Amino acid sequence: MSSDHDHHHHHDHSELSETELRVRALESILTEKGYVDPAALDAIIQAFETRIGLHHGARVVAKAWTDPTFKEALLEDGSKAIGTLGHVSRVGDHLVVVENTPERHNMVVCTLCSCYPWEMLGLPPVWYKAAPYRSRAVKDPRGVLADFGVTVPKDTEIRVWDSTAETRFLVLPMRPEGTEGWSEAQLAELVTRDSMIGTGFAKTPEAPS
Amino acid sequence: MSAAAAKATAAVPSIPRDDDGPVFRAPWEAQAFAMALTLHERGVFTWTEWAAALAEEIKRAQAAGDPDTGETYYLHWLATLESLVATKGVTSTETLHRYRDAWDHAADRTPHGQPIVLQAEDFAR
Structure with a gap:
């Protein structure tokens, strides 16, 4: 192709x-x-939403949660680190992984052309392609997050990333509490698409859905 | 999976799938699949006709050196759609080219991040 x-x-x-x-x-x-x-x-x-793309995103996130060396490499050069996993044929030239921390929440806005990392995430949600989401996300990220039922603490900075044809972003969500000792496969189950766009959090063990 | 999609996967055994039905590598592949489904429902072709045309397309591509790794399956699917709509008189190859160029023009003049919409001016070249 x-x-x-x-x-x-x-x-x-x-x-x-x-x-x-x-x-x-x-x-x-x-x-x-x-x-x-x-x-x-x-x-x-x-x-067919869940059947498009390779959905490697959740596995990449789970690996980063359990393997500090991989995580460091991932944040250093997303495309290169994911390439070392072997099972991803192509994730785009420049996939940048941005890490959520208690201090900073990252959120990605799409650009409606080929910039969405569907190889990692599958099909983009319909709302993600809508012009109102993109313009509002830049002006009022907290308001957009509130619409998704997501409340980010007041003292957490919100950083909005705008994809381009050359650079695409994947959010590394925070690892949920109460998952100590979990395997990569178990952890991957907690990683949602929205958590990797930054319009949600990873699921918590108490609330599996 | 919808009944229509189940019928299509049954009639066209080459469609890439897993236990739960067809799988797609990219959004455009699902679009191409959905268009064939819709045209079939409109009676433009039968699945038997479709499977024969697709097999012909794949054979042609292989003869021309297609590596046939499965990655190109939906490129053949798309080429089959394009040739069948022309043979069935739905549209012509010339029109397909004209619209392709118009979309290219539309993308070119659309600022990054805006929805790409086809307009009359995109044809005026």
């Missing part, structure tokens, strides 16, 4: 890969001719 992975390295405008251009062309023609209804198409795709 090499043609799908070529970036033109422009910073100022949107990017679509050759394959994405063809898919969009087909979809707009079929929509104009009344063969498909974009909403119905979206519904089919959403039904």
